[in-house]
Amino acid sequence: MARPAHICVMPGDGIGPEVTSQAIRVLEIVGKIAGVGLEFHTETVGGCCIDETGTALTPSGLRHAKRSAAVLFGAVGGPKWDDPTASVRPEDGLLALRKGLGLFANLRPVQVFGPLAAASPLKGDISSVDFIVVRELTGGLYFGKPKRVWDTPSGRRAVDTCAYSEVEIERVLRTGFTLARQRRSKLASVDKANVLATGRLWRQVATRLAREHADVQVEHVLVDTCAMRLVTRPQDFDVIVTENTFGDILTDEAAVIGGSMGMMPSASLGAGRLGLYEPIHGSAPDIAGKGIANPLAAILSAALLLRYSLGLEAAARTVEHAVDTVIDRGLRTADIAGGSKFVGTVEMADAVISVIKDLGVEGGP
């Protein structure tokens, strides 16, 4: 057997540890069946890391993540650390990881799990919705300087800065074009070029790359229009590429189209194979420790880890197929509507694992 792949696990806060441990169980069984060695090493991040160390990500945590094949991330944050005047916040840990690992492209696929379509807030037939948002993740309004709150004689002021270099825009758009070519060859470049300078640069770069990718059908969409079209004609989108903050907002909107945010995974990628995989949902402190959280977004994030960081496409598909199967069979955690059998976090993962065992993994023994 080849050398084992090291997975850095960062469970974080709230339901993060509960769902992440189920995703690990799934990875372990897939690794065993496919004959792929996986080693897991846990690091602290977020609010619990602040409590232990005073910072949301330790230098050794970042170092270990850098040396891993992939990072499996849970969720960070909670009311305990919500003070807006605090000098350090749980979210800082996640932002430092994204930046420190150079993960500039955040992939957030949006699909409808057939049986959950009725729980969608949208009317009409949404079964054909299938798109992916590529959110720029290490620049834009999140990281631009200056960024601060300060006192002035006439009261306090605050500033955030949206800044982009052409290189930053180009590389994330290229990720989008590559994905579009593997999908339905449609790309929506989303900006605010009618108001923002960064939007104008974004549009110029997208226009140049569109010429290079004549086989991809490109449209430029203003972010406000995109927000509207996500609820009026989500079926029309294939790949959407956008700025960090726009992508944050649009993906929360997009995540509910399919009926439950508890099902939505994400992958954050950079120039190499190393990626960070996390559910889109947050730490849900209200249900933490109750054993009722939906582990499927974390499990689907593990599938993305198999696909993008380990190159195990067949294994990734097996996990995704197993999740489809348990949903089809009517298993539901409390956050997902309909169904015939209500289960807790561990039982849901048990069901996924038993389907995987039945199916086997292509290429495995």
Ligand code: IPM
């Ligand atoms: C997300 C989250 C994060 C973000 C927070 C937790 C920093 O909302 O991944 O979408 O804003 O990027």
Ligand code: MN
């Ligand atoms: Mn968000």
